[in-house]
Amino acid sequence: MIAAPPSRRARLALALITALAVPAAVAAPAAADPVRSPAGTGPLTPAFDAAAARYDVPRDLLVALGYAETRLDMHAGAPSASGGYGLMHLASNPQVRTLDEAAARTGLPAAALRTEPAANVLGAAAVLRAYADQTGLTPAARDDLGRWYGAVARYGGAREPSAARLYADSVYDLLRTGFASDQGETVTGRAVTPQRGALERASSPGDMGTLSTDYPPAAWAPASTSNYTVASRPSSHRVNYVVIHMTQGSYAGSISWFQNPASQVSAHYTFRSSDGAVTQSVREKDIAWHAGNWTYNTQSIGIEHEGYVDNPAWFTDAMYRASAALTRSLTTKYGIPRDRSHIIGHVEVPGATHTDPGPNWNWTYYMQLVNGVTGIGSGTVNTSSANLNVRSGPGTGYAIVGSVAAGATVSVYCQAAGTTVTGPSGTSNVWNRIGTNRWVADVYVNTGHSGYIPGVPRC
Numbered sequence: 001m002i003a004a005p006p007s008r009r010a011r012l013a014l015a016l017i018t019a020l021a022v023p024a025a026v027a028a029p030a031a032a033d034p035v036r037s038p039a040g041t042g043p044l045t046p047a048f049d050a051a052a053a054r055y056d057v058p059r060d061l062l063v064a065l066g067y068a069e070t071r072l073d074m075h076a077g078a079p080s081a082s083g084g085y086g087l088m089h090l091a092s093n094p095q096v097r098t099l100d101e102a103a104a105r106t107g108l109p110a111a112a113l114r115t116e117p118a119a120n121v122l123g124a125a126a127v128l129r130a131y132a133d134q135t136g137l138t139p140a141a142r143d144d145l146g147r148w149y150g151a152v153a154r155y156g157g158a159r160e161p162s163a164a165r166l167y168a169d170s171v172y173d174l175l176r177t178g179f180a181s182d183q184g185e186t187v188t189g190r191a192v193t194p195q196r197g198a199l200e201r202a203s204s205p206g207d208m209g210t211l212s213t214d215y216p217p218a219a220w221a222p223a224s225t226s227n228y229t230v231a232s233r234p235s236s237h238r239v240n241y242v243v244i245h246m247t248q249g250s251y252a253g254s255i256s257w258f259q260n261p262a263s264q265v266s267a268h269y270t271f272r273s274s275d276g277a278v279t280q281s282v283r284e285k286d287i288a289w290h291a292g293n294w295t296y297n298t299q300s301i302g303i304e305h306e307g308y309v310d311n312p313a314w315f316t317d318a319m320y321r322a323s324a325a326l327t328r329s330l331t332t333k334y335g336i337p338r339d340r341s342h343i344i345g346h347v348e349v350p351g352a353t354h355t356d357p358g359p360n361w362n363w364t365y366y367m368q369l370v371n372g373v374t375g376i377g378s379g380t381v382n383t384s385s386a387n388l389n390v391r392s393g394p395g396t397g398y399a400i401v402g403s404v405a406a407g408a409t410v411s412v413y414c415q416a417a418g419t420t421v422t423g424p425s426g427t428s429n430v431w432n433r434i435g436t437n438r439w440v441a442d443v444y445v446n447t448g449h450s451g452y453i454p455g456v457p458r459c
């Protein structure tokens, strides 16, 4: 394609982007303190404030939607599995066209909407405002967060009412609980009553109406019959593998993508990052289209995990533990050996063009859990200082991401060898994972054991 000179409209749009440009990353604070910025002062704050003001969309609604979709991650302009771009997941796929709609409503070029954070947020705000106007939301009612529910549900683009509700409820759950992103954007929790309208009658997302008949903890939200192959496993094909995936998209977005006949993909199960909730989309007897290899598809169960391979924020203990419980149950049911030759990543499927679950997936931890080492230790922080530094990995070379107070009780989800540290309990290289990407040196925690705690997984 030959590049045409920018039209006046495009030049104005580019000027707008420049005006909204997000400043370069703020210099990190001194290492002794937690690195979180004060409330509402992350690097994306100007983008959210500008978009909220321009289109009269509640700022916290925009932040919560972006956090639910991507944890506010741009992914350098790379698309999600369903063709969504940027931190607000502006989509361009056969069924959802929010990217094109944003371009039409803002006048911004699609390339900017895909890759520039400020443009991406502005485009999402324009689309949400248009949807709200179409549902009859009056200017006086725009401050009422609950009244935006219909616009949020439509933005998600789900075809099925239960998936639309799952999507919108995930945004409203975040508004209710509040959250802080790794970049420093914060939303304070508040009482909010979603005005669900017709979606109030859709089955609640906790159970999606029907529960799985294959695995009782799972909700059941069937994929489009265009996206899998009916079979009668294990009599038609032996089930020899469990294939581990990352969705490259949100939980609700992935479940609804499998319901979209245009996607031509599906998985048997999908796990949610925040709490390990699980939804089944394809019966285990049937062949889901997840591995990109027919031989492996016929012989495997495909398990998706909410998140993106390049952002460790999604890889929670809750998701690891819930997924490992399913895999353990599948290995028992189908007689699959609990080893890495049979529990494999998508990347390990012959001919795979995908890299998931990627380097942030902790196989050591996962396989320990699958093999029944599922204990959670606990201990008391023992330091002569007021606080103990929490780091992003098992060593003093990792970034400080927070602190815990002396005397506080911490849970230990798994332990690993890291840098050697001398503390109140002596000298040791054992580090304790006390949360998602949160680690403390074991010599500063009284666990009742010296070093490794029996029954707690290695990670």
Ligand SMILES: [Zn+2]
Binding pocket: 244, 245, 246, 290, 346, 354, 356
């Ligand atoms: Zn995959």
